[in-house]
Amino acid sequence: MPCPKNSHYKLCGTRCPVVCAGLSSPANCSGGCEEGCQCDTGYVLSDGQCVLVSDCGCMHEGQYHPAGHFNSEKSCQKCNCKRGEVTCSPMESCSVKDGLVLQYGVCQVFAGFGYITFDGVILPHHGACTYVVSALSSKAIHDYFLLLSFKKDSNGIFTISRLVFHLLSLEVSVDPETLWKIQVNGEERSVPFENGELEAYQVGDRLIIITPSGVGIDLSSTQYLRLTVPQVYDATASGLCGNFNGDKYDDLKLRNGHLTESFAELLHSWAVVTPGQHFTDICGKECDDCSLSSHESMLCDVLLDSSIEFNHCWNSGIERDIYRVMCIRAVCAGAGHVAACLALEAYSAACQAKGIPVGSWRENTPCSLQCPDQxxxxxxxxxxxxxxxxxxxxxxxxxxxxxxxxxxxxxxxxxxxxxxxxxxGCVLNDIYIKMDERLYTDGCAKICWCHTLGGVICEEAVCNPGQQCALRNGSWGCHNGTEVCKLWDSLQISTLSGQHLSLEPDLSYSLMSLCDEASVQWFSLVSYHGPCDGSFSRLVTVFQILLHGLSVAIQEGMVKVNGHFVSLPYTLSPGVSLSSGVNQDKSEVTVILRRDTGMESELEIEIGVTMVTVKVPFWYSGKLCGLCGNLNDLHSHSSVKSGVLPDFPGCGFTG
Known part of the structure; x- marks a missing residue:
């Protein structure tokens, strides 16, 4: 019979072996002998293993622990048992609930410069797109997924433009420039906010969002973000934050489950590409390479090593080097001194999470907060x-x-x-109203405002004929029944919000589409202005309308349906027709596509030689992609580049 190390087989050995805890036999042992393995002379049992008495563990809080590191079960402490002595220190991201220690994983986002995953892997960031930062599937806590959208500013620096947090029946949207308010299912709410499924409030310059299950988001005005997630037995995490399994060597996992060694491939895999939108400024080897001059490297060393406010934190067990490496990555991405400021802010947050106070570290550094007037x-x-x-x-x-x-x-x-x-201002049903603001209630049945002497005044409201009550940019209001996007001179666009955009020639653009390609109402409108048939002497403008099973190409009044010329009027399918007309100033003959639902025109696209007018009903709000906008968020498109369709055959009319 084989026996473990430091033990041997005995036919009749003691049933009450000496154990480390108390160095005696268990008090409730009945004596006698039994067949089995017994510790060798000089060895005693420690948690099922035979060890020398000098290697016995420790008693702590009434429980025996073998020699080595362990986590306290009664307090949030990380302990070490050595030579019978126990030393403990507070554990970062840990709390006690109902007598049980709950450990938390923390994923960090450093503005548009990079990430530190739950398991401690440093990732660079590069790209103007929307990314799945983290998604969690679990029966023990509610599922969630966190999206971050990035834009590229005039200095070539990536910044967070929007945070979207999906949880059960809620979608919470945050603009990092306005941390005093959030959108909950499209409706704007000031913080503090609480509805039973989540709570949102400000702490200093940070917005905190927490759920009853312990998932937390902490976003500062500097765009440093901490995502905190409780460790539960059945959780499956994914996204750029990694899988939260304690193994840093499998964090570079693509959406398809395969591992990669390329940061660029990882970012591309977790990008969210909606119909009609394509992310820009993707990276190649620059995502993996990082070489700095000695002067640039000193940006990180000087601040991280010289901040005496962190003296109490140096020996607390928090890795300082990981923040230095993250800082260097951010400098590589063009962050300059901001990189060191973000690294110090992250280190400060880690110290405070362990209960270690940090002084006013921003003083006498270039990291001071930027505050509004007064x-x-x-x-x-x-x-x-x-x-x-x-x-x-x-x-x-x-x-x-x-x-x-x-x-x-x-x-x-x-x-x-x-x-x-x-x-x-004043408060109506937990909704804050500014003093100079008028607020429509859900359904536009009432309009309310603050009385100058205090309190709320409401009166009945009715939308004018031809208007509809709709949620737009976070607020309910009466809006025109249809909204219009226009293109003229082939390259100039007026979006649904009235914003003016200028397009570049020789490129295909998605002007408008229904984001959900699976919907029976899906459509896509694409424009191209440039040379055709290899001839650069003559530029043409081609428009294509795509419906399920149908492709309509229009150029200079000529129409092709699925590659065949047709005469107008023409019925494409029940409720969808093509007819001819003239534009408003009678300067161009136009082709008009109408799609009707009952008595109402659900979609109307008027196309001339160099112009397009698209009319959509307001109930398309939030469902549209493309350069025209989406009716709900009037600044939803990040740039003209986001509408480019690089693989779309722009000049395909003659095919």
Whole structure:
């Protein structure tokens, strides 16, 4: 009979072997002998293994632990048992609930420069697109997925343009420039906000979103983000934050489950590409390569090594080097001194998560907070009384104080402006209304505003004929029944929001499409202006309308359906027809596509030689892709480049 190390077989050995805990036989042992393995002379049992007495473990909080590292079951501490002595330190991202220790994983996003995954892998960022940062599937806690959209500014730096957090029946959308408000299922709400499924509030310059299951998002005004997730037995995580399994060697996992060694391939895999939109500024080897001059490397070393406010943190077990490497990655991406500031902010957050206070580390550095007029940076801001909504909606989870901006004496924040207390607005059913604001209730049945002497006034409201009540840019209101996007001179666009865009020739553009390609109402409108048939002496404008099973190409009044010329009027399918007309100023003969649902025109596209007018009903709000916009978020397109269709045959009319 084989026996483990430091033990031997005995036909009749003691049933009550000596164990490390107390160095005696168990008190409830009945004696006698039994066949089995026994520890060799000089060895005793320690958690099922035979060890020398000098290698025995330790008693801690009433429980025996073998020699080595262990986590306390009664307090959030990381402990080490050595030579019978126990030393402990607070554990980062850990809490006690119902007597059980809950460990949390933390994924960090450093603006548009990079990530540190749950398991500690550093990833660079490069791309103006929307990415799946993290998604979790679990029966123990509610599923979620977190999306971040990035844009490229005039200096070539990537920044976060929008955060979207999906949870059960909720979609929460955040603009990093306006952390004092969120959109919940498209409706704008000031923070603090709480509805039973999540809570959102401000702490200093940070927006905190937490769920009852313990998932938390912490986004600062500098675009440093911490995603905190409880470790549960059945969770399956994915996305750029990794799979949260403790193994850093399998974090570069593509959406299809395969591993990669290329950061560029990983980013591309987790990009969210919607119909009619293509992400831009993707990277090649620059995502993997990073070479800095000694002067550039010093940006990270000087600040990280010289900040005495972190002295108490140096020996706390938090890895300092990972933030230095992340800082260097950010410098590679063009962040300059901002890279070191983000690294220090992350290190500060890690220290405070372990209960270690950090002083005013931003002083005498280029990292000071940028505050609005009539406010200034403060190391300790009481967020429960620093804004109008917080004062009028007491009970927020924002406790204590945190660094942030504070208005001058007698003033508080109302959005991003400091106002006297007397100019704060009012609250209707937990919805904050600014003093100069008029708010339609859901369905536009009432319109409400704040009385100058306090309280809320509401009166009945009815939309005008031809208007519809709809949720637009976060607020309910009466809007025209149809909205219009126009293209003229082949390359100039007026979007649904009235924004003007200029296109480039020789490229195919997605002007408008229904994002959901599986919908029976799906359509796509594409334009191309440039040379055809290899002739650069003559430029033409070609429009294509795609429906399920149908392709309509229009050039200079001529129409092809699925590659065949047709005469007008022409019925494409029940409810969908083509007819001829003239545009509003009678300068061009036009082709008009109409798609009707009952008595109502659901889609109308009028195409001339160099112009297009698209009319869509407002119930398409939030469902449209392309350069025209989506009716709900009037600034949904990030750039003209986002509408380019590189693989679309622009000049395919003659085919």
């Amino acid at each position: 406010s200034s940076p403060r190391e300790c801001v009481d967020s429960s009384s620093n804004s109008c909504p917080a004062l009028l909606q007491p009970g927020s989870s924002a406790t204590g104080c945190s660094e942030g901006c504070q208005c001058s004496y007698g003033n508080v924040f109302d959005g991003n402006q400091c106002v006297p207390y007397s100019q704060c």
